[in-house]
Amino acid sequence: MHQLNQVVAAVQAAGDAIKSRFTITSRPQDRQDIVGLIQANDDISMRILRAQLSPVFPAARWDEDESGSGALPGGEWWVVDPVEGAINHIHGLGEWSVTATLVRDNAPVLTAVYLPMTGDVYTASAGGGAHLNGRRLQASQKTELRAAMVGTGQATPDEGAATYQRIGSAVSAMLQAALVVRVSVPATLQLIHVASGSQDVFWQHSQVRSGLMAGALLVAEAGGSITDLHGAPWHTSSSAFLASAPGLTAAAVAVLGEAQ
Incomplete structure (x- = not known):
């Protein structure tokens, strides 16, 4: 302490x-x-x-x-x-x-x-x-994606056309599947809300260590789920990041996987 x-x-x-x-x-x-x-x-x-x-x-x-x-x-x-x-x-x-x-x-x-x-x-x-x-803190206990507050954002400027295409496709898919979609920076300020339970899902294509490490620990210690976009455990070599209420991980992975 x-x-x-x-x-x-x-x-x-x-x-x-x-x-x-x-x-x-x-x-x-x-x-x-x-x-x-x-x-x-x-x-x-x-x-x-x-x-x-x-x-x-x-x-x-x-x-x-x-x-x-x-x-x-x-x-x-x-x-x-x-x-x-x-x-x-x-x-x-x-x-x-x-x-x-x-x-x-x-x-x-x-x-x-x-x-x-x-x-x-x-x-x-x-x-x-x-x-x-x-x-x-306690992560959200929601189990319905259609009732979820979800969000994403750029990891860094100038990420390139391929990443922007993935972001756009994922946002479009989530607009149809979730309740509300936020697109903003920085990542940490969405992740603290996931840890607090006031936001249910955050995902990011690509990653920057300094933007995810703090939020990943906060969400995990608040009882949330930290994976990649395929539902596998997230690590520093993962190509993408997903933080979510445990009851929404599978649904989020399904939507984001189809949007790739």
């Missing part, structure tokens, strides 16, 4: 530093402007995260590739997103967070997600449950 508290303190310190740079009137003008603003925020947040997290698990290495995918070498790693939803932050939107996840042999074991604009803190540890501000 002491280590988790240290992780929470780190994401809060980083998040509050980035919140001080937030303004609802921010309007980047072009791609160069966007890249510059995001990088400046990332640099500030990462300095704080490194300084505060490195002593917590001294042997843990750092995943340097914020857009990286696939398996990491064995051992302990910090997988962080210094500003998850950075594109929202720099456009004056409040849907962003700071995440830090300890990954051991490619499995997330400890995570904290801080939403500076609301002050909410989501935490999870392997075998210890998932919590929002200390309150235990």
Whole structure:
């Protein structure tokens, strides 16, 4: 518990530093402007995260590739997103967070997600449950997809035509099968709702480690299901990701499989 508290303190310190740079009137003008603003925020947040997290698990290495995918070498790693939803932050939107996840042999074991604009803190540890501000979370108990809130989003910009085609086909299929479909970024801000039970399904074609690790642990520890789009157990080498209420996994897999 002491280590988790240290992780929470780190994401809060980083998040509050980035919140001080937030303004609802921010309007980047072009791609160069966007890249510059995001990088400046990332640099500030990462300095704080490194300084505060490195002593917590001294042997843990750092995943340097914020857009990286696939398996990491064995051992302990910090997988962080210094500003998850950075594109929202720099456009004056409040849907962003700071995440830090300890990954051991490619499995997330400890995570904290801080939403500076609301002050909410989501935490999870392997075998210890998932919590929002200390309150235990429980994934949805729904069993009817036609009554489900579902969602997806891009893993990263410029994913390519083939991935966009899969996203479009899947959204179209889910619009017919589910109650409501959300398409938004970042992934973590949908996954915390799946862990809370206020959203029932989230899927993503392709993956970025820093966008899924925290949410995967939160959903799993809240009693949700984490698989790939074929219903097989998800791992860091999987080509796609599905988080859902346990009673909806089979139905979601059926719909998404037909949309491939």
